[in-house]
Amino acid sequence: MAVTKVRRVRVSARISVSVRDRLTKYCAASGISERSVIENALRQYLEGSSDSALMLRRLDRLQVSVGRDHRDLELLSEAFGLYMRAWFLAHSPSVADSKTMRAGEGAYKAFAQHLGERFSAGHRFVDDLPKESMNDQEPSEIS
Secondary structure (H helix, E strand, O other), X not given: OOOXXXXXXXXXOOOOHHHXXXXXXXXXXXXXXXXXXXXXXXXXXHHOOOHHHHHHHHHHHHHHHHHHHHXXXXXXXXXHHHHHHHHHHHOOOOOOHHHHHHHXXXXXXXXXXXXXXXXXXXXXXXXXXXXXXXXXXXXXXXX
């Protein structure tokens, strides 16, 4: 079994006194040599394998997920709007086709206006639900 010797070179760098103090305290507490700490830190930095690189990758994945959620919410909102429009058209008093269309469209516009006013005032649908169905959580705790 042959032992391979790692070739090492001397590197000299100046660091701040505060970083040096922290390094000294860390090495004394952990029993690790300063050389090992510095070499491992440089390796992580150069390989991009630090925790910050991992966090950035995770944040990128979260950003993609939030984008999908936003798209899905937009789709559901549009579907709900189309459903309400169809419902108002179907449940308007049938007088004549053009009058029915105008009545249904007017009812839908009134609904959309009312919904916008309530939403702008900070009202949410979950505020209307019984607290028992929300496991005794305040509506603001849900989101």
